[in-house]
Amino acid sequence: MAKVSVYTPLAYLVLLVTALALFSTVYRRRKVHRLVNLEPWFGQHVERDIYYTLKTQSEPKVPEKMLKAALLRRAAENVRRIVSLQESKPALAELHQRGAVGDELWTRFLAAEKIMDAEVMECAGEANALKEGWPQIMFQTAAEMVQNDKIRVRLEKVPAQQEQARQEVERLRARATAELEG
């Protein structure tokens, strides 16, 4: 039996560890790259951008109540987004489990959840800086705002609906008159 150098197993080990380490870093780098390049779940957060634009504006300085209004709108948009995530989660999770939905979509969804968690914390921090203790009722306020927005959006349609239905009635009447005369 040939003599095996003591360095052979060592060389083997070194090779193995290097290969694994190389694989791990490349894999992780790719994963990070993929995560960074994921298409965001939601579009631009306009309300957030407005808030920080106003906050960082120095000339002219924006009054505090305007900042609070902008922050409330931001919180309302956060509520809307969180509700939308919560509503789609069960169905999406099921589809993903069955393989009907790809891993990428699922990863994007989980990333969106994390982003929203961070955004809510950040928003609460801003609120607390404007008025201590405000975050405790601010989210309740924001939730009502989302509901009230829905009411107003729906009711804005009423005049157009009235007009459309009114025209339908007029056409009916014209036809009925024509039938009577004809």
Added chain:
Amino acid sequence: MDFTPVPINFDPVTKHLSLSSTSSPDDPLATALSAVNTLHRDLINLNADVPPPPNQINGRLTEQVRKLKDSGNQAFKRTAYADAIRMYTLAIEMALKRPAWEAAGYQREEICLLYSNRAQAYMSTAAWGEALADSEAAIFLKRSFTKAHYRKGKCLQNMGRLRDAKDAYELGLESGATAEGGSEAELKTALAEVEELMRQSGN
């Protein structure tokens, strides 16, 4: 905190935000800015630095809405339907001025009654189209409000849409099953009536 700066102008005199670049009115940024302006105006009128909990309702506004509604009801009673419609419309406009932080449930309830009453006034002038849209708005605000389903059905029936009218009455009976009574008997009679009409026209 990284963000995309947006081109906003703040006018220190009018205390109003506007876009520094010209844009179409349905630009999401323009919509968002106008929402901030509205909220800011409401906050200025508020006697506190941040909105109170949602269940605190502005009593003065409630009173103003109630007064307008009462004048509408009185006009309706003396069959001055055009006046009643005008009063209810004013009441709706007033109710919609309520700040967005006040309980949505309260607002739904308050506005629902106004649309439902205005529907009734429109129906009294045979303006079925206008009344139909109003009853639908009232149903959107409060599904269990059987009176609005009844009125919607009557409008559809008068527009010759018997099938839709029947659906409206049936939905009214379903949605109102747990709600306070009142229109249930009315709905049942109306349902029987429209079914009879359908049988006749089917022959």
